[in-house]
Amino acid sequence: MACKSRVGSVGEDPTNPYDAKIVLHFDCTEAPGQIFYHPEKPLAAQGARGKHLFSVGEKKANEQLTEAQKRGAEPGPGQEMLFPGDAPVDLSKPLLSPWELAPKFFAAGVEHIMTGYDHLCFLLAVVLWATRVWPVVKIVTAFTVSHSITLTLAALQLVNLPSYWVEIAIALSIIYVAVENFFTRKTEGRWRDTFAFGFIHGFGFASGLIELGVPQRAIVPALASFNLGVEAGQIGVVLVVLPLLMAIDKVFNKGERSPRLAYACSAIIAAFGMYWLLVRVGVVK
Template identity: 35%
Template structure:
């Protein structure tokens, strides 16, 4: 049964409450827009860490004047610096380094927009803090970068992950669970695309609050379920997940808005991001299922005894964490 694992997972949820007030997806962003032959407009965005800029810095090619930017200024969510970069030669084939990134957990996206060729997107990680600017950029770099963004966002975004976990606890039938997850992905893909294209423009704080409320709803469904009776979310989980997925898509859009989406490759970026989110959700569910199966096979007797209290304790834990987020987000309006 899922019950014992649910009980063990509940303790971890209380730790998630403090980490879940904001999405973990907050990479740095470096944008190079070519103005003339050897002149570039630079936008350097550092993530905010407790009211101060993250301890990283962009080191541009050495043959460029002012290859480090000025002191950044806060825009309320990140630290921004802009300047004009004059280079002696083309920057293609030269190295850009994100100093200090190897000591962080975040990544940095680099967007290069030349005048005479297609834009490209590269990704710095703690393992690869230095990259060579490619001579001929391709769309593949956009697909790979935004796939990883979507994959990491769902696995590091505490509220989205908790929604999937609550759904996993509530829906016992595997096929209903798969259908619900698929409906969730389809729905958030729709609103994510509409918001990114500018068709929808919903303020972020109310969206975040309603996302927390959607988890509260699932927690109540878990606590109120009875053997032999199917709740609304158990009978029609795909409908419930589709409706809430529309809201979660707006939350994903807020994350993408923080780092930007390449205008020329917007559909490739959206497709890759959504596929990454779906892959992360399926991996999370697969890991939970595998852990439960191993536990049932190794300790079947303990699993049966613990099942009596595991589900209600898990329901209360999910409810407490999501209510904490809801109050925190509403008070922040």
């Protein structure tokens, strides 16, 4: 027997003008036996990287559990995140607490950066001339600090910028750092670039977190875990790219960075940035 359901609202997602938001209400009081939940069709519509976060008994961050919930006489609020291929969730059993859900937000953060090709192009462009580890550490650290600030502000809905302009600004930042490679080979001061542009990229990262949906009681662990996932993905990319560039220097160019390689990669990245810019302003569909 299926639970009774009704549509609460349908319309544009106020947090993201590119998405729709549908609110459904279910009444399972008359359903006998165990109750299972699985959003098979919504997940299938999202594709292989689909995710679905849902909550049961969710309260606001400043609300406390009832005495019955503290004693275990009533189920406390919980959440679960489903991926394609996951089994249906038995709602008669306790769901995950905010911190138990953290690993899935961490995985979502890693996936977001690894499939965020514009962010990866930006990161690659600023390390193309790097031949030492310390400048790269400063570059990645500066980027982390600034984008963490705006990611937090956006996820907490303290600052909200239109995603349309954020995506355009990200494309422009990619073009800027790629073209800059043709005019300077110094990497010592490039942490200033990544620090400044990191504020914009942070809003882009936040869109990935906001699209998942963050329950009020899970804001802190979700935000921290997602951000750590993004950082882990970034560090993983740098740990692959930098040794690869140094190996190419050693084998093909007597330990020096090849200008042809740096210029060719910068031109390709700039071309990608221009393509994304034209798509985002609506010139190219």
